[in-house]
Amino acid sequence: MTQQLAPAIDRAFARSFVDCSVRPHADAWDRAGRIPEELLDEIAAAGLWAPFLPAALGGSGIDMVTLGEIHEEVGRGCSSVRSLLTVHTMLSWALQRFGTDAQIQQWGPELAAGRTLGAFCLSEPGAGSDTAAITTTAVPHKGGWLLNGVKKWTTNGQRADLLLVFAKRPASTIALLVPSNAPGVLVNPIDDMLGTRSSMLAEIAFSDVELGPESLLGPSGFASGMVLTGTLDLGRYSVAAGSVGIIQACIDACANYAAQRRVGGTPLRDLPLIQAKLSDMVTDVRAARLLLAEAGRLKDRGDAATIMATWIAKYFASTAAARHASEAVQIHGANGCSPEFPVGRFYRDAKVMEIIEGSTEIQRMTIAAEAYRKWEP
Template sequence: MESEDVHQAYRDNLRRFADAEIKPFAAIVDREARFPAESIRALPKLALAGLPFPEALGGSDGDLMSQVVAVEEISRACASTAHLMLTCWVALMPLVVAGEPDLQRAIIPEVAAGRLQASFCLTEPSGGSDVAGMKTTAKKCEGGWRINGAKRFISNAGMSDWYAVLARNAAGGFGIFMVHRDDPGLSFGRNESKMGTRGSPLADVIFDDCKIPDGRVVGDPSGGYAIMMEILTYSRPLVAAQALGIAQGALEEAIAYTSQRKQFGQLVSRFQMTRGMIADMTTQVETARSMLYRCVAVAGENDERARAFASMAKLVCSNAAMSVTTDAVQLFGGYGYTKDYPVERMMRDAKVTQIWEGTNQIQKLLIAKHAYAAYES
């Protein structure tokens, strides 16, 4: 297992950076539900925009553990910024693993440098859990493809320059198509008003006979589904890291607040019930971290259990985030319920980690499938 210590210096550096350059904008982007432009502009200072991409394509070839630590530390400061950062990474990962070199060179270096952004488009109005039931089509035409349909709840829609779109072809298979924001026939729905991660835009991406040239298919035009499933095994640990970072931030806030707030003539931190809650919260955060790092180790060994471990990490970390942030609000008393303190934002931000990148019910289905594999294959 890759030890936490190996990445400790990297984590320390990230924490200093996130505290100085990201955290100061977290409350304001949430309050105004606006794009975290300052934070996103800062990411290239630590080469974060291109962290997972190959060096030959302008990235820094960071391993999964480095990516997890980066997402954790950015989420501890601002979950919206981490949401956008990992969205760009996930959107281009199909291109990294299966794209033609020309298409890779045309897109990845600009995103790795933080000059362009990218989104991934799976979910549709008819459903997100049943990915194979999607209706968006890509039809071969002279010199390219025509895409028709709509994708729902797409992070960074309208702001991203590139969209990795999973669509059904005439043969019934699925392809991944790279669509540019200026391609004819592409438009965006209204920006959704959300509970949390309010700095991260969310909208429909609509394809009305959207024409793209031939060279924009990622690998086999019928092989996209398998690639996307592989990418979800990569992306779920990142969402788990987002959840863990939020939980870590809320725990630290709760410890600091209860260490200076007095009731009945003594610090709230001296009450046994407070100490019991903080002990439970700390244990949940560390349990979640252990699960996530175990998942990273399994992924590194190219182990067949990687998919189930990715689901377990997302399940454990997102549930920990929801529980720890809710308790943090409780420990702040009435102040926790106001927007003057960050814990209510963290509680709202935590919720999405139980929903996106496959709901936790879907994760349980995948874990159970793995558990029963020997009997039901």
């Protein structure tokens, strides 16, 4: 009897999964403001929560280029689902990269299997993701830590089991692994957002949360320079991939609509202005995909240049997604403003991509600073 091999975790596998289990339901989830548990279980069964983790932990050991392709496909189907994958990926990667053997053995298999879902807690009310303005504190307490503060805009905060929390101590920033069911953790759902409406956002308050010494991820004082930088870079990479997926979704929706819609007896697809909009989408999606692949290859090589490559990929892909999602609504006309067509969701989700994991303005400043640094005499 021939043993049947498990399917490879790659773009084709992700595309099939998304077309079957995600894309047909994304609009309904957007209206409900929540991803159903059934889908979370399906993602786990498909091995898509953290497929980059090694096989020893239950992952598939895929490379970063492939991870970007998977997140693109998921973003094509539903930006909210991709957002859940993003924050889970950030926590899982940080654990693998900076965790102790005991932490990795405790949490790695759980994260890979999707039995434990992760979230990333950095942003705060009034401070956003400005790390210098963090007010959440962690003070030494009984050999461990006492955590107090509030985090906001936490993707999957309503559902996550394990939180990666960044907090201030007197001389440094530290990263802590905090179970969401720990005494003193209070989760307040955030609903009715503009975009990624089913990403289950939450404000999370920490009131005298007692944590043991094993909760510290990485050496004390190490977080702001390494854990935070590397983790945010991977989150930015996933958002760039999701933005590419939004552009592709716009192409698919507009090509289909323009082939069926007629204006004055002429198919919409034959109108030169419509063709111009589609040609710009096709060109930009290929350019964005290439920028993303470059960033992924640099990650796989361990090249520090991946940081800037990811900034550039995210800037180009997110601004292009916002631009083309707007054009997608325009092509659909009044139908584009209706919940009967997905382009309105693309439009709202694409706007969010220009804000999260580094706003467009911050990206421009960062990219320009790199140009000045590289070319100054």
